[in-house]
Amino acid sequence: MSERPRPLAGVRVLDFSWVWSGPMVGAMLADFGAEVIKIEHGGRLDNARLRGRPTHAERPLEGPSIELNPYFHQTNHGKLSITLNLKDARAVELVHRLAGISQAVVENLSVGALERLGLGYRDLAAVNPALVYLAMSAAGQHGPLTGMRAYAPVMSSLTGLEALVGYPGEAPVGMMNVGYGDPNAGAHALFALLAALWHQRRTGVGQFIDFSQVDALLAVLVEPLLEQAWAGRAPAVRGNRDPRHVPHGVFPARGEDAWVAISVTDEGQWRALRELMARDGRSLPEAWDRIDARLADVDRVEQAVGGWSRDYSREDLAALLQRAGVGAAPVLSVPEQWDHPQFQGQGLRQPAEHPHFGASLHYAAPWRMSATPPHVHASAPLLGADNDYVLGELLGLEPAQLHQLVEDGVVA
Amino acid sequence: MSAAAGPDAPATALAGITVVETGQDIAAAYCTRLLASQGARVIKVEPPGGDPLRWRGPFPCAGPDTAVPGLQSYLDAGKESIVLDLDQPEGQDLLHRLLGSADLFVSNLSLARRRALELDADSLGARHRALISVALSAFGDRGPLAGCPGGDLEAQALSGVCWAIGCPGREPLVVPYQQADYQAGVHGASAALVALMAREAGAGGQAIDIAAADVLAAAAGTNSLIYLFYGVGRWDRAGNRAIASGGPYPYVILPCRDGAVCLIGRTRRDWQNLLAAMGDPQWGRDPRYQDLHAMGRDYPEEVDALLVPWLKRHTRAELHALAAHHQFPLAPLKTMAEVLETPHFAERGSFVQMPTAGGRTRPVPATPFRFSTLSQRLDAPSPGPGAHGTDILARDLGLDEAVIGTLRASGVLG
Numbered sequence: 001m002s003e004r005p006r007p008l009a010g011v012r013v014l015d016f017s018w019v020w021s022g023p024m025v026g027a028m029l030a031d032f033g034a035e036v037i038k039i040e041h042g043g044r045l046d047n048a049r050l051r052g053r054p055t056h057a058e059r060p061l062e063g064p065s066i067e068l069n070p071y072f073h074q075t076n077h078g079k080l081s082i083t084l085n086l087k088d089a090r091a092v093e094l095v096h097r098l099a100g101i102s103q104a105v106v107e108n109l110s111v112g113a114l115e116r117l118g119l120g121y122r123d124l125a126a127v128n129p130a131l132v133y134l135a136m137s138a139a140g141q142h143g144p145l146t147g148m149r150a151y152a153p154v155m156s157s158l159t160g161l162e163a164l165v166g167y168p169g170e171a172p173v174g175m176m177n178v179g180y181g182d183p184n185a186g187a188h189a190l191f192a193l194l195a196a197l198w199h200q201r202r203t204g205v206g207q208f209i210d211f212s213q214v215d216a217l218l219a220v221l222v223e224p225l226l227e228q229a230w231a232g233r234a235p236a237v238r239g240n241r242d243p244r245h246v247p248h249g250v251f252p253a254r255g256e257d258a259w260v261a262i263s264v265t266d267e268g269q270w271r272a273l274r275e276l277m278a279r280d281g282r283s284l285p286e287a288w289d290r291i292d293a294r295l296a297d298v299d300r301v302e303q304a305v306g307g308w309s310r311d312y313s314r315e316d317l318a319a320l321l322q323r324a325g326v327g328a329a330p331v332l333s334v335p336e337q338w339d340h341p342q343f344q345g346q347g348l349r350q351p352a353e354h355p356h357f358g359a360s361l362h363y364a365a366p367w368r369m370s371a372t373p374p375h376v377h378a379s380a381p382l383l384g385a386d387n388d389y390v391l392g393e394l395l396g397l398e399p400a401q402l403h404q405l406v407e408d409g410v411v412a
Numbered sequence: 413m414s415a416a417a418g419p420d421a422p423a424t425a426l427a428g429i430t431v432v433e434t435g436q437d438i439a440a441a442y443c444t445r446l447l448a449s450q451g452a453r454v455i456k457v458e459p460p461g462g463d464p465l466r467w468r469g470p471f472p473c474a475g476p477d478t479a480v481p482g483l484q485s486y487l488d489a490g491k492e493s494i495v496l497d498l499d500q501p502e503g504q505d506l507l508h509r510l511l512g513s514a515d516l517f518v519s520n521l522s523l524a525r526r527r528a529l530e531l532d533a534d535s536l537g538a539r540h541r542a543l544i545s546v547a548l549s550a551f552g553d554r555g556p557l558a559g560c561p562g563g564d565l566e567a568q569a570l571s572g573v574c575w576a577i578g579c580p581g582r583e584p585l586v587v588p589y590q591q592a593d594y595q596a597g598v599h600g601a602s603a604a605l606v607a608l609m610a611r612e613a614g615a616g617g618q619a620i621d622i623a624a625a626d627v628l629a630a631a632a633g634t635n636s637l638i639y640l641f642y643g644v645g646r647w648d649r650a651g652n653r654a655i656a657s658g659g660p661y662p663y664v665i666l667p668c669r670d671g672a673v674c675l676i677g678r679t680r681r682d683w684q685n686l687l688a689a690m691g692d693p694q695w696g697r698d699p700r701y702q703d704l705h706a707m708g709r710d711y712p713e714e715v716d717a718l719l720v721p722w723l724k725r726h727t728r729a730e731l732h733a734l735a736a737h738h739q740f741p742l743a744p745l746k747t748m749a750e751v752l753e754t755p756h757f758a759e760r761g762s763f764v765q766m767p768t769a770g771g772r773t774r775p776v777p778a779t780p781f782r783f784s785t786l787s788q789r790l791d792a793p794s795p796g797p798g799a800h801g802t803d804i805l806a807r808d809l810g811l812d813e814a815v816i817g818t819l820r821a822s823g824v825l826g
Contacts, residue, residue: 007610020634032606054641071637121784140782145756149741153663153674157743160751162665162674164588165577172672172745173585174665177576177647177654179638180587183631185780187598192781194605195425195450199786201609203423208784215762215780218751220442220594222777223470226482228748229763229775231470235748238588240565244468248565250574250583259583261569263562322560329557329566331584334636334647337572337629341556348626349633363630367603368552370533371618372610 005372006033011197012102014039014095015079016119018046020179021150021213022108022136023075024186025193028365029104030078031374037102037390038079039095040383041086042412048072049383063356066383070360073380077352077362081381082390083412090410092118097395099124099131103200104193108136108213111146121208131206132196136189140212150213152179159217164224168239184220185213246294246301247273250331251309258314259331262305262321267291272324273305282308350376387411422787424451429608431516432457433491434498434507434531437465437563438590439548439624440520441487442597447516447604448490449779449788455514455804456491457507459498460826462797463488476770485766486776488794494805495798495826498529502824507531509809511540516604520548520596523559533619543617544607548596552623564624567592571628572636572647579651595631596624643709657708661715662686665745668723673731675719676741680704689738690722764791798826 011034015026023046026036040046049066061068084091099105105124107114114120121133135141138150148154153176156162161180166172189211196207218225224235240249240261248263264270267289274284284304287293294301309317314330321328337343338361346368349361357379364374391397391411405411426447433444434457441456441463448454456463463484470482497503508530511517517540519531526532526547533553536545550567551557568574568586578585586592600622607618636647644656653664660683662675677683683704687696695701695718707715723731728744735742746754752775757763761782765773778790805811805825819825 005610005615007606007613007615009613024634028602051638051642055643056641069637070641071634074634074637139756140760143756143759151676151741153665153676154741154743157674157745158751158754160746160748161588163672163745163747165585167578167582167585171667172665173577173579173652174672174674174745175577175585175587176652176663176665176674177650178573178587178632179635180591180631183634184591184595184598187595187602188780191446191598191602191605192779192783194602194609196783196786198605198608199423199425201612205423205785207786209781210783211781212760212762213780215757215760215777218757218762218777219780220591220598221589222486223483223589224748225751225777226486226774227470229752230472230482232473233470235589240583240586242565250565250569250585252583257581259569261562261565261574261586263565265561265563269561322557322562325561327560327562327566329562329569331569331574332572333575334572334633334640337570337633340570342551342570342623342625343629344555346552346555346623346626348629363633365599365603366623366626366630367599367606368554368621368623368626369603369607369618370537370620371615372607 004375007372008032008034011035011104013037013104013106014098014102016105016107016109016114017136018108019048020075020182021185021189022106024183025106025134025190026079027075027077028190028374031365031376032372036079037098037386038076038081038381040081040083042083042383043085046072048075061357067356070357073354073357073360074362076380077376078378079381080386080390081383082387083384085410085412086117086119088410090405094391094395095119096124096127098390100127101394102128103130103132104197105131105133106136106193107134108150111137111141125206129206130200130204132193132200132209133207134189134193134209134211136185136211136213138212139214141210152181155181155214155217159214159221160224161217161221164235164237166237166239168237168241170237172237181213181217185216188216188219241298246291246298247305249302251306253309253312253314253317255313260309260314260317261329261331262309263327265327269326273321273326276320276324277308280308280311347373352376352379354379355382423785424787424789426450426452429453429516430514431455431518432507432510432514433518435518435520436463437520438487438593439596439600440518441465442594443518443546443548443600444491445487445489446598446601446779449790451789454491455510456488456493456795458493458495458797458826460495460823462495466797472768472774475772477768477772477774480768482774485768485794489766489776490789490792491795492800492804493795493798494801497824497826500822500824502819502822504529506805506809506824508539510804511536511543513808514543515608516544516546518546518548518600518604523549523553533621537617537619541617542611544604544611544620546600546604546620546622548600548622548624550624552626553621564590564592567624568628570625572632573628576632576647576649578649580649584649592624592628595627596622599627653712657712659708660704661707661712663708664712664716666716666720666723668726668728668731670727672745673723673728674743674745677704682740685738685740689734689740766791767793801825
């Protein structure tokens with residue numbers, strides 16, 4: 001059996017981060033062979049462990065509730081866990097020693113939190129000048145908003161995103177249900193970390209990365225920002241519309257809460273759609289063959305398409321349109337996503353066994369790579385499961401020393 | 413001409429990496445914008461007439477630079493441009509010759525188009541063994557929807573994220589302004605860096621295939637786990653709040669005097685602080701309005717109705733100040749005009765001034781991170797269409813003036 005390629009083998013990461021945006025960075029690194037050590041403390045746990053006891057098929061799951069959270073498993077899969085009481089100088093010393101044999105640190109705690117413990121960049125770079133230290137704060141290390149709590153809706157409200165989500169011409173509805181800021185921040189932070197690691201591997205030079213999660217939203221909200229900043233126009237609430245294409249939206253299919261996304265992006269596609277509708281006895285004005293006419297009459301075009309789409313099931317409509325060369329896809333809920341063939345067979349979700357939760361599927365880094373694909377090699381760690389390995393084997397502590405540290409509440 | 417690193421130039425992370433890009437619209441351009449911002453040399457191959465992205469705007473409303481397109485300027489900042497007619501064999505050949513000495517090739521052209529140009533993974537793997545190719549698309553190059561029509565809208569639809577946004581009973585909404593395309597781009601950039609590290613370690617080139625639907629599916633799937641397994645049957649859309657308030661009340665957008673605010677209370681203290689800010693109303697003592705989980709799950713609209721009259725007496729700025737003073741999480745829903753005026757962003761340098769034309773500059777977002785020692789290329793201008801064509805053919809491919817002239821005359825070089 002050939003050895004699985006691990007492009008990040010030899011990269012050891014100390015992970016202080018909590019919840020989603022930070023932990024996802026470490027999990028993706030672990031998918032490529034990095035050794036990611038989550039530094040936890042029994043007295044102050046990652047919120048993602050503290051969501052209470054989950055139920056499955058209406059039965060509460062058995063086992064310690066801090067070990068049973070699927071959200072925690074997903075965002076921390078593939079990692080090791082050690083427990084250290086960072087208020088104790090001996091724990092801080094141990095982290096310094098770990099920093100000496102690590103390549104990167106990831107944290108998304110409030111600004112100054114780790115510094116106050118003697119675990120800031122300057123402290124750890126003094127031990128290991130090659131260290132790459134990624135600090136993912138809500139709004140950066142300096143400035144009036146540094147105290148901001150990095151809740152996703154707070155970040156998306158302050159960057160103008162919430163105000164842009166809604167139905168055309170109506171007051172914003174927002175997207176409180178979806179934490180877009182987190183995965184967006186994680187994706188951009190991972191890029192910054194990898195760029196710095198690339199440089200580190202070639203030069204031995206370390207780096208402090210001052211990463212702002214709200215700035216990561218600005219980076220992708222560039223179009224509405226520039227509409228205001230360059231063109232002097234307040235960007236519109238578009239709904240599902242695109243100012244270049246009609247129809248471009250989500251239309252009702254047969255049945256309850258059944259929807260299909262449809263986008264016609266050139267004249268050939270329009271003719272194909274018009275043909276399909278004509279076959280069902282719904283003829284459309286010839287004037288609509290021109291995009292500017294459709295743009296001027298978008299409400300009516302959408303009504304016409306929506307009246308027709310209702311006659312089909314989601315799947316049939318999407319397939320029919322796809323075959324005719326028109327962009328279309330059913331709107332799926334997450335459980336439906338899990339079963340859809342698009343997401344099978346490409347390694348997007350991979351199995352891992354958890355001692356209490358059992359078998360489950362975790363999202364790997366969502367990248368298909370021909371030579372070095374991502375690999376979910378484990379679920380999330382049990383709290384402190386790797387104290388012996390990390391402190392004993394990696395740092396060389398004797399069992400008696402380790403025992404004493406546990407007794408003294410340093411390893412806790 | 414890109415600001416190539418001389419011996420005294422400040423170090424950038426990706427100096428020395430060469431990227432060739434050919435694509436359309438957003439995903440490939442954003443991917444390589446990130447690489448260019450870190451000092452990679454990005455050669456953008458545009459079709460005759462230039463990338464249609466150049467016609468999208470937004471265009472400045474007044475000034476000497478009203479012909480300069482905003483989005484394209486940001487996405488192509490710091491790149492070199494060559495216009496090649498890839499439908500002519502000589503054009504294809506020139507692109508392949510450029511690939512011969514490139515590290516990365518990024519494209520979001522359709523699978524059919526890439527196959528026709530021998531730019532698909534199999535063709536590239538055979539011809540350019542050390543090359544790392546990054547294909548970006550809605551559904552990926554493999555699987556039941558490979559090569560099928562559809563873009564950002566359809567990728568979001570399949571992923572599960574669209575299902576969760578909007579009002580119950582009405583059509584679900586996507587995350588607006590093509591967010592799936594940007595996510596494909598940033599993930600593609602990271603995947604490219606992992607592949608570079610792998611190549612350095614002896615893995616050779618490889619084909620990376622980013623499906624925007626997969627990227628969004630991972631995000632939606634992870635997000636849903638916050639709700640599933642905790643008494644919320646499905647992560648359904650719930651209008652202006654998270655479903656079942658995601659736990660304790662409030663987690664909601666509510667109107668105020670001059671717009672809307674989002675309120676997020678996660679603890680009993682948050683709620684008590686909010687009530688204190690409201691002057692401790694009588695109803696706050698009713699046990700019905702102390703059971704935060706019941707409020708959040710079973711009767712949130714009832715509680716909204718108790719808050720809205722008070723909220724409507726205050727502006728967003730007043731509420732933001734009250735929230736800071738009383739310590740409960742609240743954020744105003746800002747307009748883009750307000751975002752641009754936020755003092756914090758000015759202090760941090762979240763926007764940089766990009767040269768446009770006629771001596772003007774215009775603000776564009778910088779990157780979201782700052783390094784302690786590495787430099788970034790944040791305000792490099794974007795190229796005119798084909799601005800570097802002659803230079804690239806002469807210096808990179810060693811073609812002489814006469815040959816270049818012929819290529820131009822025949823329309824192979826634009």
